[in-house]
Amino acid sequence: PNQKSRQSGNALDFFLKAIPSKRNLYVNEQVSVSYKVYFRVSVRNPEFVKLPETIGFWVEEFDLPKDIPITQEVINGVRYNVAELKKLALFPTKSGELRVTPMRLALDVVQRRRRDPFSMFDDFFDDPFGRTVRKVLTSNEVVFKVRPLPVNSQLSNFSGIVGSLTMQVNVDKLSVTVNDAISYKIKLTSSGNLKSLKKLNIDFPTTFEVFEPKTRQSISRAGNKLISVKEMEYVLIPRTTGTFQIPALKLVYFDPVSGKYRTLSSDAYEINVTPAEGVEGLTMNNYVPKSEVRLLGKDINFIKEEELHLQPRGYRVYNTPGYWITIFSATLILGIALAYRRYLDKMGTNVEYARKRKAYGIAKHRLKKAHQFLKKGELAEFYGEVSRSLIGFVADKTNTPSAGLLKDEVLKLLTDRNVEKNMVEEFGAILDEADLKRFAATQVTPEEAQQFYQKAEQLLTRLGKYF
Missing domain, CATH: 2.60.40 (Immunoglobulin-like)
Structure with a gap:
């Protein structure tokens, strides 16, 4: 608990705690960490000041109710109101001792005349009475011991x-x-x-x-x-x-x-x-429709009763414009077909090439998905999807695994591609803003979110020239 929290006797009036579901786990095993604020006085307007660093983990966030439920817990004989503000799912990407740094949370503490400490149950974040003092709480650090997966030489799949x-x-x-x-x-x-x-x-x-x-x-x-x-x-x-x-x-x-x-x-x-209907033989490449040609004996085609078209003496089909137009068109179509086939083969076998080719389209698709969240007013999901869009674009363009990719690593990838320094800084600022606001989405106006979306969309377009 943070020493800055005011004390009554020997008991803290409020503190922030990080609670892991377990501390010993395997590489890539899911573990959750809940961030809960414990309080015996009226508090309101929580704001994340510093999010925890999760180096060595792939991170996802749980969906929590917009109206935060209040529960009660007794710690060392003292009854506290408890609110869960954030919950993360972590997947360690390597073995060893991994740490999740403390989270910092700012909130307003309402100071007033002594009263029943549990009468504020329904006004957790909105107590209109008393003088407020802004406090900053710091959670505990969480340490995990991550074991490697057992070695099994028989495993091939x-x-x-x-x-x-x-x-x-x-x-x-x-x-x-x-x-x-x-x-x-x-x-x-x-x-x-x-x-x-x-x-x-x-x-x-x-x-x-x-x-x-x-x-x-x-x-x-x-x-x-x-x-x-x-x-x-x-x-x-x-x-x-x-x-x-x-x-x-x-x-x-x-x-x-x-x-x-x-x-x-x-x-x-x-x-x-x-075989398909109307097809003779084993494959489509071998079939011959019955109405086209019939052999009588071995080498005599059936007689067609139709008007005969004769050409003048000296006529050569290759001297006609139609012949060369046909040849040119057929050659062009064949070339396009071969090029497209090579493109499909490369997309199917060369993962790096396929990722780079599809990167911009995937990123734009994610931005469209983010915009749908914005229209629905689901701002936490909106900011998370924008962040994933930008990080995924850089990961795909550089053929880097996106799982567990940290902000500093993404910025280094951009720097290595000689992206302008101010653009790299803008990229980092957008990621920071996305992380901050998706955890405090209730404080964001739709106009601010729309401006953020436009910034991210414009940045993605400008980044295209570097890849």
Whole structure:
């Protein structure tokens, strides 16, 4: 507890406390830290002065009620009102002793004539009586002992997930025709950090064309633990007929409760592919419509009864403009198709290239999502999404893992790219403002939030020329 808090006898009248759900854990295991203010006098207008530093952790924030509920606790025989102001979910990214620095909180303490200390239960943040004094409270530091995951040389398909995990896999069709699309869906639900999920190795049939999966991820921020859901949908196009096997998908994760690796396994699927209607042969590349050509014997085409068009003597098709236009158009189309195919291949195999190409679009999409939060008045979510948009853009453009990426590390990445110093400072200021205001969103006006959004959007556009 902070020594600045006024005392009555030997008991503190108010103090700020950081409470971890546990102190010993594994790398990438979820742990929560609650920040609670304890008070026996009237207080109001809380404001975060300094947020805790969480070096070595990937951090998410829990959703807390806008109307903060007040509970009561007895400590050493003294009854306190208690309000939970902030709650973090931390995922350690390395082993060893990791520290979360103290948080500082400013609030107004109402000083008045002695009265029943619990009569202010309903006016926690809005006591209109008495003289107020601004106080700054400092929480305790939290120290964690983080163990590395056990070494298991037999593991070749560890997913990277630490925590509970469930998996659902389904295929929408088991019988299709050639070139008919198949949807292969995977849904993962976990208390672990699904952002650390490694790329899945799924053994699809080699004659199936497999497109990059559509991915959607959401996080439930209520309750005692964050629960993440990740959904992936692969579109498969069979190019040949036959019966094909999609083997069971196996995912290995680490269960921190038992301290053991566990394996989830889906069902295997058998896909029956038949020729498309009106197609002869095994593949679309081999089919010939019956109405086009019929062979009589070995080398005689059927006779077509139609008007005969003759050309003058000396006529050469390659001397006509139409011939060269056709040749040029076909060559151009072929070149574009080959270039696009190479682009798709590169996007599918070169992760660094794909991240850099998609970085701006993903960042703009996140900003649009942030703007939706702004329209709904969900300012804490708005500031968090803007911060993730900017950090994610730099991480993608520099092919840097975004998990656990700190502000100083992001600014160094920008400096290494020779981004102008004033722009780097502006980037850092925006991140600081986002962190501060998402924890004190009730004090932000919609006009201020809109101006902040415009600053972030303009900064993202200006950063584009450096990458």
